[in-house]
Amino acid sequence: MAITSRAPAPGGVSAPSGPPAPPPDGLPRRGTAWAEGVERLRAAATTEPGRLRIVGAALAALVLLFGAVAVWEISGRVTAADDVVGRSQPLSADAASIYRSLADADTASSSGFLAGGNEPREVRSRYEKDIANASRLLVNAAASTTAGDDSRKQITLLSEQLPRYAGLIEQARATNKQGLPLGGAYLRYANEQMSTQLLPAAQRLYEAETGRLYTDYDEARALPLASLGAGLLALAALLWAQRRNYRRTNRVFNHGLVAATTASLVLLLWLAAGHTVARSGLSEARTDGQESLKVLNDARIASLQARANENLTLVSRGAVLAEDKKSDKYDVDFSNDMKDLDAGLATAAKLADDTAGRDPVARAAEGVRQWKGLHAAARQTDLTGDYQGAVGQVIGDKDHPKPTGTAFDTVDASLEEAVLHEQREFTRAARDGLGALDGLVTGTAALAVVGAVAALLGIGRRLSEYR
Template sequence: MAHPPTTGAAGSPAAGALSGRRPAWREGIERARAAATTEPGRLRLIGAVLAALVVAFGAVTAWQVSDRRTAADAVAEHSQPLSAAAADIYRSLADADTTAASAFLAGGQEPAEVRRRYEADIDRASKLLVRAAATTDGSATAREEIRRINQLLPVYTGLIESARANNRQGLPLGSAYLRYANDTMRERLLPSAGRLYQAETARLGEDYGEAKSWPWAAIGTGAAALAALGWAQRRDFLRTNRVFNRGLLASTAASAVALLWLVAGHALARAGLDDSDRHGAQSLHVLNEARIDSLRARGDENLTLVARGAVVVDRGEDKGKDAYEVSYAERMADLVGEPGAGAGAGVDRAVSGSLLARARDLADDAEGRAPVDEAVARLREWQERHKAARAADDAGNYKDARAKVIGGEGSTGESFDKVDKLLAKALAHEQREFARAADDGRGALTGLAVGAGVLAALGAVAALLGMGRRLAEYR
């Protein structure tokens, strides 16, 4: 009597049947392939692809718009304020150095107002450094420069106090301490502050670049989704002679609205950010440079009287000349050009290419140009008064020269104060212009990420419903 084969034995028919069975994933693929050979199967596949494309478009749009909105927020709320704070640190340090030289020129009993201004500058710089250290992130250069300035600032203030103490006693050593303090400021502190400003300004440029870059991935995905929807509707028309598929038409409309919103919204945001850059951030950068150069020119002017020719240029065509007077002339040339070169038609203008000429070109309204034009006139006045002070000093009349520099009405100090106030006014105006344009730019992206996501979801549902209506005809 024959026995049935054992099902678990090797080489048995049962084992052979099990070993010949196809994996589940392969069976799934073959079933999908077989279903695609029928019209209902093709419709299901087309509906799934259309819905996936529309959803992908919404997801990529939300992602890229969110990134650009974050970068635009960083421009307005983080990187530009940090850049402005770094410029203010530089200006406060330069003003402290200039004020210290003015106090020294006044003699042993410096005016209380001048002393308060110096102390306010040092205090402001210290507070700004603390704030910058707390808010600066991602920049090793910025952190290192903040650390270096914090180390050098007590050294500088100690040298200034030594200069004051010796000056009060009438000792000539005071001027040596002041020159050493000035060297510390100009050769170590201000270069560090300048590098800090450059690092923060570079970060601002990176944020601008990210905020303004076109969302090409989202635009490309949206175009692909619209193309696929158009193809599906044409296919439907050719097979059924029906002009419209309501579901596909609604999906196309939702996708088209999202794409147009994306392109128009980003174009408006880009225009606003461009405006905030050119007529805001760039204007602020040039005006900050101009204000710092005016401070350094004032410091050079004071130190020319303090040093009395003890510091000279040791190389180049200016060899043997007073180093501070040469530096003063260079600063003035950077600000407005050579004396008298900008005059014409009864109106004094800064020479093309100078800092104040660039600031005027970047100002986009009369309110921004007016203080710059007035600053040019006051700088020309300063240059003429400086010539008179130098002539008195060269003639051996030191007291008269000092009065023309640090005296009241009619002195170069009066001209400098007017220039500084006018540049501060121009900076305040351009800061407001920056804030307005930056807010307009990032405001154009408001709601776009969420809106694109909602439209994409509606479009995907409409596409599935449209294809589902066609599938119902086969039941």
């Protein structure tokens, strides 16, 4: 037996054998376990099985990362597209309907005022229907908005001012039936309330809801760049792993890695194709539907305001002057509204992409042409001093079976038909876009899991050859 000699300790006493003494402070050395673990990993990475384990873990992580990012991005796109179809666009349409109802109520009230004590029942019913519709839509809009939104402020203002406006109209109607001239003053004041408070608030509400709609559009159509990037990275890693496997084994295919690559490729193509189709549908809904709806709504509002100003020209009888202090304010406003109506119809005709959309716009344009001719004749009658004759030419009587109101009704009905058509076109295109994303979230998660498992199985097959 070999005997190992030890140097004597100072003083001639031999040093005891055994493990080294602990540090003077009695504490264990820090970092020893961590350093040992790192050393073991480093040692394992220098062997092929160790490297394969690292490659398998990295491939599975990349595929799962691809799936997680895709699920996150597509979930956001689906939510935004669903909001476009089911929330923001309906709210925008409701806001436009509130504006139209208020403008139409103002028109109906002035038409009924001109009829005096013989206000037609249908005119009264139209006014009441408009007020009820605006009130109902305001309640719906209030339930769909959150506190602090600009929309909430406008809804509150409209809810406060609408009963006041209705009260002024009732006072004007009651005074007018008594034959008192003060009724015209009440009606003009009610119209001023409508023009300076109610309609501007409704316009701001419409703009706020339309802005929210366009925000949802942009979110739904945004490219999933992070998902596409993660997918390409995962595919590149899988292809690299297969090439590495081929160079070391001369085996062309590893079934697990091939399955993982196929799952990742299918997911990437599905993601790209589904989002492309969704973008196309939403773009069509915006350009062929929403843009046409906006133009048609503006045109219809211009026609309603023109009709109200036409009536108020006769109600005021020159009592309210324009800025030049010479012309009748309401007659000047009528001319401006008709210019806006002409411009809107011209734009709507260009945006209409089918016969069902072009025909009602063409009928509305023809109705505007007739309306202008009838209005010019009625205005001339009024300027020559025949006030009752002018009233008959505007609202109709036994001597004037075809008043300006007939042409206005043609314009209004045609524009309503065009609006309904474009609304259907929007809904169809937007739902097609949303449908392209159906199942993509669930499918993404499933394919990512399949790809990750397949990658691990493929690497596991190679590891089994070392056992």
